[in-house]
Amino acid sequence: MAKEKIRNTAEGDFTPTVGAATDVAPLGHALPKPAHEMTADEDFSGVNWKAVAGMPEFKTLLSVKKRFVVPATLFFVLYYFALPVLVGYAPELMSTKIMGVVNIAYLFALSQFFMAWIIAALYLRAASRFDKIEAEIAAKVHGK
Numbered sequence: 001m002a003k004e005k006i007r008n009t010a011e012g013d014f015t016p017t018v019g020a021a022t023d024v025a026p027l028g029h030a031l032p033k034p035a036h037e038m039t040a041d042e043d044f045s046g047v048n049w050k051a052v053a054g055m056p057e058f059k060t061l062l063s064v065k066k067r068f069v070v071p072a073t074l075f076f077v078l079y080y081f082a083l084p085v086l087v088g089y090a091p092e093l094m095s096t097k098i099m100g101v102v103n104i105a106y107l108f109a110l111s112q113f114f115m116a117w118i119i120a121a122l123y124l125r126a127a128s129r130f131d132k133i134e135a136e137i138a139a140k141v142h143g144k
Contacts, residue, residue, distance in 0.1 A: 052137065
């Protein structure tokens with residue numbers, strides 16, 4: 001197997017500049033390669049990513065995302081693990097019948113599906129704010 005070229009080894013970037021052995025033939029693609037099939041050299045955009053990472057707008061974007069993602073993740077993990085913890089430590093409460101054979105544990109388990117959908121919907125709403133900040137950064141980087 002041929003040794004792959006390595007780019008930016010001095011900076012610690014070990015992204016191969018060539019693809020796998022199967023990537024040498026376009027396999028009948030008449031169009032240019034999609035982004036997910038490009039090697040690092042083929043996809044080089046010429047953007048100075050270190051400068052972008054130092055921009056105050058980019059730091060603001062990271063902090064805005066963190067303010068949403070961290071609490072949402074913590075809430076969901078706690079909510080998700082509350083069911084087995086409550087079933088283990090409060091079986092009398094969780095086995096309380098609500099309607100027929102349906103008990104609190106069943107309803108809590110069902111509520112986790114809805115909670116995942118609610119968090120996803122909230123993320124979609126928050127992502128529109130992220131997209132606006134990202135568009136401002138992209139416009140500034142590309143000089144528009």
